[in-house]
Amino acid sequence: MGxxxxxxxxxxxxxxxxxxxxPAIVAxxxxxxxxxxxxxxxxxxxxxRGLQIVFSAVKVPLLLLLTTxxxxxxxxxxxxxxxxxxxxxxxxxAVLGAQGAVAVVLAALAPYTALWYASSGHYHRATAFNGVxxxxxSVAAQGVLRRYYAPLVAANRxxxxxxxxxxxxYAFVAVQLGWVLRPFVGDPSLPPTFFRAGAWGNAYxxxxxxxxxxxxxxxxxx
Amino acid sequence: MQAFRELDxxxxxxxxxxxPVPLWPLLRVNAxxxxxxxxxxxxxxxxxxxxxxxxxxxAGALKVPALFALTLLVTFPxxxxxxxxxxxxxxxxxxxxxxxxxxxxxxxxLSAFGPIVAFFSVTxxxxxxxxxxxxxxxxxxxxxxxxxxxxxxTQLAPPRGLETQDFVVVDRPSGHAVxxxxxxxxxxxxxxxxxxxxxxxxxxxxxxxxLRPRDGSFFEGVTxxxxxxxxxx
Numbered sequence: 001m002g003x004x005x006x007x008x009x010x011x012x013x014x015x016x017x018x019x020x021x022x023p024a025i026v027a028x029x030x031x032x033x034x035x036x037x038x039x040x041x042x043x044x045x046x047x048x049r050g051l052q053i054v055f056s057a058v059k060v061p062l063l064l065l066l067t068t069x070x071x072x073x074x075x076x077x078x079x080x081x082x083x084x085x086x087x088x089x090x091x092x093x094a095v096l097g098a099q100g101a102v103a104v105v106l107a108a109l110a111p112y113t114a115l116w117y118a119s120s121g122h123y124h125r126a127t128a129f130n131g132v133x134x135x136x137x138s139v140a141a142q143g144v145l146r147r148y149y150a151p152l153v154a155a156n157r158x159x160x161x162x163x164x165x166x167x168x169x170y171a172f173v174a175v176q177l178g179w180v181l182r183p184f185v186g187d188p189s190l191p192p193t194f195f196r197a198g199a200w201g202n203a204y205x206x207x208x209x210x211x212x213x214x215x216x217x218x219x220x221x222x
Numbered sequence: 223m224q225a226f227r228e229l230d231x232x233x234x235x236x237x238x239x240x241x242p243v244p245l246w247p248l249l250r251v252n253a254x255x256x257x258x259x260x261x262x263x264x265x266x267x268x269x270x271x272x273x274x275x276x277x278x279x280x281a282g283a284l285k286v287p288a289l290f291a292l293t294l295l296v297t298f299p300x301x302x303x304x305x306x307x308x309x310x311x312x313x314x315x316x317x318x319x320x321x322x323x324x325x326x327x328x329x330x331x332l333s334a335f336g337p338i339v340a341f342f343s344v345t346x347x348x349x350x351x352x353x354x355x356x357x358x359x360x361x362x363x364x365x366x367x368x369x370x371x372x373x374x375x376t377q378l379a380p381p382r383g384l385e386t387q388d389f390v391v392v393d394r395p396s397g398h399a400v401x402x403x404x405x406x407x408x409x410x411x412x413x414x415x416x417x418x419x420x421x422x423x424x425x426x427x428x429x430x431x432x433l434r435p436r437d438g439s440f441f442e443g444v445t446x447x448x449x450x451x452x453x454x455x
Contacts, residue, residue: 080230081327172338173338173341176341202345204351205348212452
């Protein structure tokens with residue numbers, strides 16, 4: 001826990017203008033794990049429900065790390081093509097530092113999620129509450145990303161465009177990966193599972209269908 | 223590795239058209255990157271309802287490089303001729319190196335999006351979504367490649383002694399018109415060429431085929447995919 005505490009300090013109160021990789025990764029694994037464990041505790045601890053806590057504690061850091069891994073190659077090439085290659089180490093540290101910040105904020109919000117679970121047994125509301133928590137963590141981490149990027153943007157305005165591009169790319173992948181890695185909360189009426197069988201699909205198509213149906217459209221697409 | 227170093231030099235903007243850009247290493251690495259994206263496109267067919275179709279990623283690895291080679295083959299002669307008639311009046315070798323450099327940017331961006339496309343292809347059953355995602359990635363990569371070409375052409379400074387022969391700085395409207403016109407033509411031809419070489423992804427309701435019969439056009443295909451996605455068909 002001492003390592004995590006130092007990582008949190010390094011992210012919240014950085015000594016220099018640059019992000020550091022080690023603390024960011026520790027924060028993602030431990031902070032994400034803490035939030036995941038709380039997130040998966042919706043069904044309680046009775047019987048094999050504890051498994052969902054373990055699964056979710058693994059899956060939240062996995063979500064943050066895999067999304068970054070999928071989005072990094074294109075971010076690297078775009079930085080290079082836009083002539084920002086010499087700043088790549090700093091840009092990489094900035095985006096990874098922001099991941100650490102997401103995890104730290106998530107861990108800090110975990111008690112609210114626990115309180116929500118204690119107050120309401122409604123599964124869909126619990127899922128929605130977690131969505132709000134992730135949204136808050138993402139918005140808060142944007143501030144950290146902006147702080148890391150400030151010296152880069154001051155040196156070259158193009159960094160502003162790539163930082164925004166990163167957010168779009170990251171969100172696009174994270175939404176789908178979050179969907180694929182379901183369940184995080186764990187429906188108490190279903191047995192705990194790492195992946196929900198047959199639940200792969202496309203988050204955007206599902207959202208579009210919901211909106212389409214809400215406006216009276218009929219669709220058969222998956 | 224030498225080829226990748228050359229690619230890196232081009233991507234970083236270190237290579238200038240006046241310098242000798244080694245064509246063959248760049249072409250080889252372009253083909254490799256395009257093939258890797260082709261495999262990512264074809265991954266959708268690994269989760270077909272009628273079983274895994276291994277030939278589709280293989281077909282993609284062959285067809286995406288072919289798509290670029292054929293699109294260049296169709297559009298390059300006219301670019302050269304209009305470049306000579308209207309400006310910027312570059313020599314054939316210089317123009318070819320410029321074209322390959324721009325193609326390098328395009329294929330590098332394309333292949334860098336490969337992991338994202340592969341991930342969505344594996345997890346998404348919805349065919350029109352995957353089609354439109356690929357169209358968007360191609361459009362983005364094309365925008366980067368052509369933007370790079372425009373930058374090179376418009377910022378081209380004539381080296382000493384070659385001012386009137388090889389290089390003319392593009393400061394005339396006709397020179398710009400040639401570049402923008404060719405960009406539009408490259409996009410249109412590339413789109414239609416991709417339709418001729420289809421399937422790259424493989425519609426789940428149709429059996430695997432190396433090529434489909436002549437029918438329709440790229441734009442009809444994209445319009446249909448949009449309608450399907452919106453549930454209007």
